[in-house]
Amino acid sequence: MSDIQTSTVSDEGFESTSNAGEFELTIDATGEAGPDPNTVLVADYAACFLPAFRVGGQQRGHDNLGKVQIDADADLDGDDDLEAIRFDVHVESDLDDETLGEIVDRAEGICHVHSALREELRADVTAHADAF
Incomplete structure (x- = not known):
């Protein structure tokens, strides 16, 4: 089964x-x-990445990131196939860039959708602290 x-x-x-x-x-x-299916895929990717980001934060000693929001953008090629995905991750907690980078790296290792996508389609992630 x-x-x-x-x-x-x-x-x-x-x-x-x-x-x-x-x-x-x-x-x-x-x-x-x-x-449409491409939009669903991008939203599903962000919906998977967000809890992975929270777990990555917990694993780096940041149990309370506060509000987290992912604004996702994607580009299509001439055949309407996804060509690029970008995430702007906004985090309420005030973290330095190094810590954000560590959490992003960990989230990429945890997110199942990230793992399932071909490498050239994986999101280019930018994280912003103290965002709310």
Whole structure:
């Protein structure tokens, strides 16, 4: 038996509904009825990276980072394939650049989506402390 099972159905057109456990997500290649697949991937990547960033902080002795926000940007090539992803990570806690870099490095090692992406598509991460 597999570890993850999903089901995706499209009755017509380019809109589909994916079920993952008890959760349902509408994805639309046209971006009309829901986010398009590239947008979902970028959001999923950020949603995985953020808790990995928190764990990285805990592992570096920073148990309370406060509010953390990731603003993600992505570029598409001429075929609408993802070409580049960038994260601006904003952290409420006042940390120096060296500590932020250590936490980013650790988060990259923890985030499962980061590990699953080909190396040239992994996010270019910039972290900002004392952001809120």
